[in-house]
Amino acid sequence: EAGVAQSPRYKIIEKRQSVAFWCNPISGHATLYWYQQILGQGPKLLIQFQNNGVVDDSQLPKDRFSAERLKGVDSTLKIQPAKLEDSAVYLCASSLEQAEVHLNEQYFGPGTRLTVT
Amino acid sequence: RKEVEQDPGPFNVPEGATVAFNCTYSNSASQSFFWYRQDCRKEPKLLMSVYSSGNEDGRFTAQLNRASQYISLLIRDSKLSDSATYLCVVNSPGGSQGNLIFGKGTKLSVKP
Numbered sequence: 001e002a003g004v005a006q007s008p009r010y011k012i013i014e015k016r017q018s019v020a021f022w023c024n025p026i027s028g029h030a031t032l033y034w035y036q037q038i039l040g041q042g043p044k045l046l047i048q049f050q051n052n053g054v055v056d057d058s059q060l061p062k063d064r065f066s067a068e069r070l071k072g073v074d075s076t077l078k079i080q081p082a083k084l085e086d087s088a089v090y091l092c093a094s095s096l097e098q099a100e101v102h103l104n105e106q107y108f109g110p111g112t113r114l115t116v117t
Numbered sequence: 118r119k120e121v122e123q124d125p126g127p128f129n130v131p132e133g134a135t136v137a138f139n140c141t142y143s144n145s146a147s148q149s150f151f152w153y154r155q156d157c158r159k160e161p162k163l164l165m166s167v168y169s170s171g172n173e174d175g176r177f178t179a180q181l182n183r184a185s186q187y188i189s190l191l192i193r194d195s196k197l198s199d200s201a202t203y204l205c206v207v208n209s210p211g212g213s214q215g216n217l218i219f220g221k222g223t224k225l226s227v228k229p
Contacts, residue, residue: 040125040221041221042121042204042206042219042220042221042222043161043204043219044219045216045217045218048216056216091160091161105163106163106217108160108161108162109160110159110160111160
């Protein structure tokens with residue numbers, strides 16, 4: 001079974017530039033998540049989609065971050081304009097929709113390592 | 118108090134040792150608990166869910182104490198391949214079902 005795909009794997013940009021990340025979840029997974037993981041920290045949820053609808057974006061800095069999942073499959077996360085503190089690994093994860101929360105194993109992609117200079 | 122707190126380590130242990138990681142969480146309404154493993158420069162992967170009665174998977178044992186809001190992970194007979202960062206994860210009771218809160222992780226290094 002193919003895992004969660006992300007691209008690019010690495011990106012270096014200057015502050016105030018824009019950047020976009022792409023994620024293709026595991027086939028059949030209705031739920032998709034974007035996380036930000038700063039060095040030395042655990043992943044922090046940015047946004048959660050259920051099919052093509054946003055379930056939770058309470059921790060997304062909406063003044064500069066945006067995300068979409070128009071057809072309910074793959075998703076893009078954009079940062080515009082980037083700041084130095086956005087340097088992090090951006091992880092995409094997906095899960096099946098299960099009634100029991102403890103069955104909702106989240107499968108992570110390899111991440112995109114962003115460096116803002 | 119941070120939502121999920123872990124001792125960052127690093128824990129440096131010899132092969133064959135038993136090592137225990139502790140984690141505390143702040144919201145008593147949390148219902149789901151997990152341990153994830155993250156290898157250096159890799160993505161997190163689910164190691165095991167943590168159930169109220171405690172659960173074991175081979176050399177790994179997870180315990181939950183709801184009264185103390187405390188979660189533990191015990192690794193017996195450590196292997197070199199156990200070297201990784203172990204993330205304590207708790208669901209956010211106010212958020213959606215999938216809204217997980219990750220601790221900073223505890224780094225384990227198993228030496229020959």
